Amino acid sequence: MKNFISVNDVTGPSGNGNTINEMVKEALAYKADPFLDKALGEGKRIGLLFLNPSMRTRLSTQVAAQNLGMEPIVFNIDKEGWKLEFDEEAIMSGDTVEHVKDAAPIMGKYFDILAIRTFPSLKNKEEDYSELYINQFIKYAGIPVVSLESATLHPLQSFTDVITIQESLNKNPLPAGKKPKIVLTWAPHVKPLPQCVANSFAQWINAWGEADFVITHPEDYELDPKFTAGATITHNQDEALKDADFVYVKNWSAYEDYGKIYCNDPVWMLTHEKLKQTNNAKVMHCLPVRRNVELSDEILDSANSLVTEEAGNRVWAAQTVLSNILRSI
């Protein structure tokens, strides 16, 4: 593995050679024995660059790197660094101080792997969906780059989500031959959020190919079909939830009328009453979550919730990705 930006870095761009299950097995092996490869990253450094806030991604990636013997160095570039310019041939007479083509190669000298979090603007769809920022780091750093969540995708989260679903199925197997029904449902929120987590979850579940996958959201919240193609899409949440084994809850803003929010309809918030339609589904969310807006207390505090286990699994996802990159450098 050279970079880790999307599921295509695991399966290949055509989806050939599905190794997601192998990666999940590796992750669960690290969970069983965190220091299995404690010398793999000895003498190596990973730079963790944050252009935006984080708790789980920041901490889990540091723990993962340390489990592999690596030294992680965190740089909150948004607060402590020079404001970066990403546009080629920019005339830098505004507020940007340093061009990524000057900064990234220097980071390439300090680190063996560079990991970056860079959220979308939600103002310029073309720029966000071109993944300009992370692609400029890939172009200029000269070392492997890992996405800690980019403008359109959050692959470490989605890999974690597949690990968490498989782990749950290992503990509570479905009848032989039955694929799990996985539902991604839109949830209300108070402000416009990126589509990254939903895009990425759809991309990974589709590539995994081991589920009956349904996406439900209000009208006007269609996601980019590039990520959702293959899933059943419905605006009827009740219909979607019927017999679900896993419900993944997430808010996102509009993709078509980019970054807009049309409704904050509380009727879309998952409750125990709605969960009765499911196959006693396990409920997932990437966190952070706005309680009693996106997801009810009664669900989050119930035995149906996998959110803490899911966040814990972020370590094993990151450790698996870093170990695969370390083996290739």
Ligand code: CP
């Ligand atoms: N789920 C997730 O990425 O959490 P953080 O934003 O806290 O890293």
